[in-house]
Amino acid sequence: MSVDAELGLLWGAATHQGARRKLNEDSYLASGSVFFVADGMGGHDAGEVASAAAVEALRPLVESEVVGADSVRCRVRVAHESVLAIETTPGRGAGTTLTGVALTEQGGEPYWLVVNLGDSRTYRLSDGELEQVSVDHSEVQELVDAGRITREQAATHPRRHVVTRALGAPEEPDADFWLLPVHAGDRLLICSDGLTGELTDERIETVLLAEPDPQVVAERLVHEALVAGGRDNITVIVVDATGLTGALESTAPRDGRARRDDEDTVPRRSPWKGDQT
Numbered sequence: 001m002s003v004d005a006e007l008g009l010l011w012g013a014a015t016h017q018g019a020r021r022k023l024n025e026d027s028y029l030a031s032g033s034v035f036f037v038a039d040g041m042g043g044h045d046a047g048e049v050a051s052a053a054a055v056e057a058l059r060p061l062v063e064s065e066v067v068g069a070d071s072v073r074c075r076v077r078v079a080h081e082s083v084l085a086i087e088t089t090p091g092r093g094a095g096t097t098l099t100g101v102a103l104t105e106q107g108g109e110p111y112w113l114v115v116n117l118g119d120s121r122t123y124r125l126s127d128g129e130l131e132q133v134s135v136d137h138s139e140v141q142e143l144v145d146a147g148r149i150t151r152e153q154a155a156t157h158p159r160r161h162v163v164t165r166a167l168g169a170p171e172e173p174d175a176d177f178w179l180l181p182v183h184a185g186d187r188l189l190i191c192s193d194g195l196t197g198e199l200t201d202e203r204i205e206t207v208l209l210a211e212p213d214p215q216v217v218a219e220r221l222v223h224e225a226l227v228a229g230g231r232d233n234i235t236v237i238v239v240d241a242t243g244l245t246g247a248l249e250s251t252a253p254r255d256g257r258a259r260r261d262d263e264d265t266v267p268r269r270s271p272w273k274g275d276q277t
């Protein structure tokens with residue numbers, strides 16, 4: 001692979017408990033070349049514990065500059081087992097969604113390995129257009145797929161929060177995996193449904209296009225979701241694939257609920273060099 005194919009990653013992240021929740025059950029991991037959001041469920045503090053357990057199970061992936069697909073699958077299984085082991089109120093199990101990306105390679109070329117379980121989402125902004133990469137694992141998505149309701153109706157459907165797959169479910173998790181080629185200039189959005197439940201894709205696209213700094217974008221999206229109602233926890237990661245020129249100047253996420261070690265709280269650029277030939 002030629003050196004001019006080198007890429008860097010620049011990212012920002014923000015999270016908030018929302019305007020109506022007393023507890024933030026979202027957790028996220030943004031470090032190195034690994035970016036994930038987990039949205040916990042289960043009542044009381046089980047959701048918070050579940051999402052944190054999932055993130056911690058994935059954390060070893062940050063030690064690799066380029067992550068192997070088998071390693072990601074293995075850590076997702078570990079995350080599932082960790083959530084299953086959480087003690088909860090009898091009759092209620094802990095669970096969490098999981099969505100995000102890890103930088104991997106195929107034939108010496110950089111690719112995003114996209115992972116999804118549940119209704120948190122991963123998007124890609126490319127050539128000025130926003131595309132939802134992940135597919136929601138939810139009852140309303142099944143209704144949309146069957147042609148029984150429209151996407152617009154799904155946004156307000158009373159069963160819109162019921163997920164059909166999650167870490168911690170009784171059955172082995174059947175996560176979706178996709179490989180996307182990495183292109184300089186692409187922007188990824190990884191978020192919990194606290195964002196997409198308040199803002200339309202059209203509004204999200206407008207905000208993503210309006211501001212070059214991923215940290216500013218992440219904070220603005222969270223703020224707009226709060227203004228729109230903030231009915232759920234809101235977590236946003238924005239990742240830019242960029243060249244390696246120039247120094248990074250950015251601010252740290254201002255919400256202390258970010259589930260990262262101190263040295264990872266400042267958005268930074270991570271180089272990816274692939275195979276040098």
